[in-house]
Amino acid sequence: MSKILEIENLTVSFDGFKALNNLNFSMDSGELRVIIGPNGAGKTTFLDVITGKVQPTQGRVLFKGKNIQKLPEYKIARLGIGRKFQTPRVYLNLTVRENLDLVCNQNKNVFSTLFGRPNSGEQRTVAGLLETIGLDTKANLSANLLSHGEKQRLEIGMLVAQSPDLLLVDEPAAGLTDEETENVGALLLSLAESHSIVAIEHDMEFVRQIANDKVTVLHQGALLCEGTMEEVQNDPRVIEVYLGEAPE
Amino acid sequence: MNLEFETGIQRKQKERRYKLIEIAVILTAIIILAAILPSVIPAFRLRLIGRFLSLAIVALGIDLIWGYTGLLSLGHGIFFALGGYALAMYLKLQLPEAQIPSFFTLYGVQELPWIWQPFYSFPFTVLALFIIPGIVAGLIGYLVFRNRIKGVYFSILTQAALLVFYNFFNGQQELINGTNGLKTDTEQIFGVLVSSSGVQRTFYIITVIALFLVYLLCRWLTSGRFGRLLKAIRDDETRVRFSGYDPTGYKVLVFAISGAIAGIAGALYTVQTGIITPSIMQVAFSIEMVIWVAVGGRGTLIGAIIGTLLVRLAQTFLSESFPEIWLFFQGALFLIVVTVLPDGIVGWWQDYGWVKLRSLLGGNQPLVTYPSLAEDPDVQQERDSMSGN
Structure with a gap:
C-alpha cells in the first residue's frame, strides 16, 4: 500500500x-x-x-x-x-449551511468566488453532508446557536x-x-x-x-x-x- | 422532513418581502434626496447635505472593510484626499491656452509639472479619481496583508501611512501648493463657475446617485459567497487558510475597493466644499470616519450612512446653537454609543428596537429557538395558552 x-x-x-x-x-x-x-x-x-x-x-x-x-x-x-x-x-456568524457551502466551493480564487454561483453538485454535497453530521434540521441556524x-x-x-x-x-x-x-x-x-x-x-x-x-x-x-x-x-x-x- | 420543507419556503417568502420593503425604502430615499430636497431647502443647506452625503460614501467604504472584513483603517484620509486632489487638479487646469495655475508663480515654477499633464483630460480625471486611490490602497494592502500584519498593528500602520502622505502633501508647494491646497470654487467646469448654484445642484444629484450606486456595490459584495468569506476572514482568518482560501487576495481586493470608494467621496466632497488642502489628511478626520460607522452600526451598510448623517447634522446644529460647548455634546454622543449601543443604532434597532415596536403595535414577539422546539406542538400550545391570559 x-x-x-x-x-x-x-x-x-x-x-x-x-x-x-x-x-x-x-x-x-x-x-x-x-x-x-x-x-x-x-x-x-x-x-x-x-x-x-x-x-x-x-x-x-x-x-x-x-x-x-x-x-x-x-x-x-x-x-x-x-x-x-x-x-x-x-464561523459563528454564518449559518450551518453557509459554513459548509464556503468550504465546499471548488474554485477558491478571489474572482471565481466573487462572480461564481454555487453549482448543483456543490449544493448536493452540502445537503448530503448536513445529513451525515445530523444537522439537517438546523441548517439555517446561525452557528453560534x-x-x-x-x-x-x-x-x-x-x-x-x-x-x-x-x-x-x-x-x-x-x-x-x-x-x-x-x-x-x-x-x-x-x-x-x-x-x-x-x-x-x-x-x-x-x-x-x-x-x-x-x-x-x-x-x-x-x-x-x-x-x-x-x-x-x-x-x-x-x-x-x-x-x-x-x-x- | 415535510415541516422543514415548508419552513424553507416560508423563509424565502419572508426574504422576498424584506427585499421589496428595502427597495421601496431606498427608492423613497432617493426621490426625497434628489427630487424634493433641492427645491425645498436653500442652496447653502443643500450644499451642506451634499457634503454629508459624500462623507456617507466614504463611510460605506469603511464599513466594507471594518464591519465586514475586520480591517480597521485609520488612514482613509489618504484615499479621500487623492480623489479630491485629482478632481481639483482638473478644475485648476481649466485655463486659457499656455497658462498655468496662478499659484505656481508664487514659487517661480514656469512649466506645468508632468504629473499635472494628464489632468487636462476629463475622462482621465474621472477614472483617476477612483483608480489612483484604489491602486494606492491595493499596494499598501498588499504589502501589509502579505506579511500577515493584522489587528491593531494594521491600524497603526494605516495611520502612519496617513501621516507620511500628510507631511508629503504639506511639503510639496511647487507641485500642489502645499498647505494652501487647491481652491475649486473660483474655477470653471465646462465653462461654468463651479460655485454657481446650477453646478452645485448637479454635483449634489451626482452625489446622491453615487451614494446609491456605491451602496448597491457594497450590498453585492457583502452578499453571497464573497461576502460570507469576508465575514469568515473577520471572525477566524486562520481557519479560512486551512479551508484552502488565501485571505491575502481577498483583503487586498476589498481594501482597494474601499480606497476607490473613498476617492469618489473625496472628489465629491471637494467640489462641494470649494477647496482641498492636506488638512483633510489630519488624523482626527480619518478617525471620525470610523466613528460614523460605529455610531450607525458596523456591518450593516445602511448604518454607515445613518451614522454619518446623524453625527454631521448634530455637529452642524450644535455648533450653530452652542458654539462653545458643542464638542462636549459630540464627546457625549460617542460615549453613549460605545457604552449603551455597542452595535450602533442600526444594530440596536435590529436586536431590540424592532421587536419592542412590534410588541407595542400588538404583534407577537418573535421567539428565536431551534426549529425542533418552535415546531413542537406541545411547546406551541403552551405558548398560546400563556399569551392567552
Missing part, C-alpha cells in the same frame, strides 16, 4: 526548545492513526508542521510522495489535507466538505459528554472508510473506540512506540511516561 504521509527526521525548535526532536513517522493511505502522548509531547506542533503553520527547523514532510515544506497553508489545504482544531472553529458537540460535528463536516485525502483531527472528544463523544467517534469511524485520518487524543476510552489500526505514542517530541492499542498499552515505556501506572 502506498504511503500517504511520510515524515523524516523532523525537528522543530522554538528558541532552542525542541518541540519535535528528530521525529520519523509514516502512515499508509486509508489508515486511521491515533496519536497519543502526555501534555507537551509535541502532538499539536506535529499537526502545525504538516499543515504549514510552523516551518520545521530540520527534516522533510512528504504528502503522497510530494515535499510540502515551504508551501503556504492554503496550498497545503488545497492539496488535500484538512485540519480540525482542538476547540471547534466554525449550536451546542459544543454540534459545533464539533459541523467542523468535521466542513473538513469533509473540503474533500481532503488526509484528515488531521486534534482532540475531537475534548469537552464532550459521553453520548456526544460516541457520536463523534462513530462519525470518525464512518469517515475512515473513505479517508486517511490522523487523530490526536487524550481520552483513552475514546481511543479504544476508534483505534482499530495502529496507535503512535509521542514523548518529548520523539516517537516512543507504535503498535496496536493492545501492544501500546502493555509497553512498559508507555506505562511509565504516559499512563503512569498499569491500566486496570
Whole structure:
C-alpha cells in the first residue's frame, strides 16, 4: 500500500526548545492513526508542521510522495489535507449551511468566488453532508446557536466538505459528554472508510473506540512506540511516561 | 422532513418581502434626496447635505472593510484626499491656452509639472479619481496583508501611512501648493463657475446617485459567497487558510475597493466644499470616519450612512446653537454609543428596537429557538395558552 504521509527526521525548535526532536513517522493511505502522548509531547506542533503553520527547523514532510515544506497553508489545504482544531472553529456568524457551502466551493480564487454561483453538485454535497453530521434540521441556524458537540460535528463536516485525502483531527472528544463523544467517534469511524485520518487524543476510552489500526505514542517530541492499542498499552515505556501506572 | 420543507419556503417568502420593503425604502430615499430636497431647502443647506452625503460614501467604504472584513483603517484620509486632489487638479487646469495655475508663480515654477499633464483630460480625471486611490490602497494592502500584519498593528500602520502622505502633501508647494491646497470654487467646469448654484445642484444629484450606486456595490459584495468569506476572514482568518482560501487576495481586493470608494467621496466632497488642502489628511478626520460607522452600526451598510448623517447634522446644529460647548455634546454622543449601543443604532434597532415596536403595535414577539422546539406542538400550545391570559 502506498504511503500517504511520510515524515523524516523532523525537528522543530522554538528558541532552542525542541518541540519535535528528530521525529520519523509514516502512515499508509486509508489508515486511521491515533496519536497519543502526555501534555507537551509535541502532538499539536506535529499537526502545525504538516499543515504549514510552523516551518520545521530540520527534516522533510512528504504528502503522497510530494515535499510540502515551504508551501503556504492554503496550498497545503488545497492539496488535500484538512485540519480540525482542538476547540471547534466554525464561523459563528454564518449559518450551518453557509459554513459548509464556503468550504465546499471548488474554485477558491478571489474572482471565481466573487462572480461564481454555487453549482448543483456543490449544493448536493452540502445537503448530503448536513445529513451525515445530523444537522439537517438546523441548517439555517446561525452557528453560534449550536451546542459544543454540534459545533464539533459541523467542523468535521466542513473538513469533509473540503474533500481532503488526509484528515488531521486534534482532540475531537475534548469537552464532550459521553453520548456526544460516541457520536463523534462513530462519525470518525464512518469517515475512515473513505479517508486517511490522523487523530490526536487524550481520552483513552475514546481511543479504544476508534483505534482499530495502529496507535503512535509521542514523548518529548520523539516517537516512543507504535503498535496496536493492545501492544501500546502493555509497553512498559508507555506505562511509565504516559499512563503512569498499569491500566486496570 | 415535510415541516422543514415548508419552513424553507416560508423563509424565502419572508426574504422576498424584506427585499421589496428595502427597495421601496431606498427608492423613497432617493426621490426625497434628489427630487424634493433641492427645491425645498436653500442652496447653502443643500450644499451642506451634499457634503454629508459624500462623507456617507466614504463611510460605506469603511464599513466594507471594518464591519465586514475586520480591517480597521485609520488612514482613509489618504484615499479621500487623492480623489479630491485629482478632481481639483482638473478644475485648476481649466485655463486659457499656455497658462498655468496662478499659484505656481508664487514659487517661480514656469512649466506645468508632468504629473499635472494628464489632468487636462476629463475622462482621465474621472477614472483617476477612483483608480489612483484604489491602486494606492491595493499596494499598501498588499504589502501589509502579505506579511500577515493584522489587528491593531494594521491600524497603526494605516495611520502612519496617513501621516507620511500628510507631511508629503504639506511639503510639496511647487507641485500642489502645499498647505494652501487647491481652491475649486473660483474655477470653471465646462465653462461654468463651479460655485454657481446650477453646478452645485448637479454635483449634489451626482452625489446622491453615487451614494446609491456605491451602496448597491457594497450590498453585492457583502452578499453571497464573497461576502460570507469576508465575514469568515473577520471572525477566524486562520481557519479560512486551512479551508484552502488565501485571505491575502481577498483583503487586498476589498481594501482597494474601499480606497476607490473613498476617492469618489473625496472628489465629491471637494467640489462641494470649494477647496482641498492636506488638512483633510489630519488624523482626527480619518478617525471620525470610523466613528460614523460605529455610531450607525458596523456591518450593516445602511448604518454607515445613518451614522454619518446623524453625527454631521448634530455637529452642524450644535455648533450653530452652542458654539462653545458643542464638542462636549459630540464627546457625549460617542460615549453613549460605545457604552449603551455597542452595535450602533442600526444594530440596536435590529436586536431590540424592532421587536419592542412590534410588541407595542400588538404583534407577537418573535421567539428565536431551534426549529425542533418552535415546531413542537406541545411547546406551541403552551405558548398560546400563556399569551392567552
